[in-house]
Amino acid sequence: MSANTVDVLIFIPLLPSIPVIAFWPLPWERWIPKKIPKKIIGPYLLYCAFAIWHFKQPWWIVSMVGLVGIAVSAAAISDLRKVRMLKQAQEKKTRMSNQARDWPVAEGRVLHIGQSRDRNGVLKLTLSYLYRVHDEEFYSGESFAFTSVDDAERFESGCRARKLKVHYRQDQPEICVLDRDGMP
DSSP, X not given: OOOOHHHHHHHGGGTTHHHHHHTTTSGXXXXXXXXXXHHHHHHHHHHHHHHHHHTTOOHHHHHHHHHHHHHHHHHHHHHHHHHHHHHHHHHHHHHHHHHGGGSOEEEEEEEEEEEEEOTTOOXXXXXXXXXXXXXXXXXXXXXXXXXXXXHHHHHHHHHHTSOEEEXXXXXXXXXXXXXXXXXX
């Protein structure tokens, strides 16, 4: 039986997966899921499921590869959504910081740093801090979102080690914004 043109065209994109499948147990192949983005692996696995179906392999293999492709694609979509939400939150904080640039500055110090995840799984650090204006103490807090635990830990250790700059409204010193310049 000879391969027709369609079979060859369907098979060619599968070539990169052959050595990965053959050598998967070896330690140097473990980098693949970490280095190649989910937004590429997911659709590629869906294509592999199609190709497996085209070459008339057992239904359970097609189903297994297809389900993994769907799961990885869904995770990629979720990650993209989280990144978009973080970007929007960052833009909002930047706008507020720009409005507060003309406000006076007080020195503050970190009282507590809390760590949590929101309903979308985004890691949040909440800084609770104290600052003084005209011998009166004010307490406030601000949350920061992170996509990686390492970034959050670096930020937390950097905040504990330094004084904070707090912009406050002259007429209402309890309204404040952290100065993000120079923050870790």
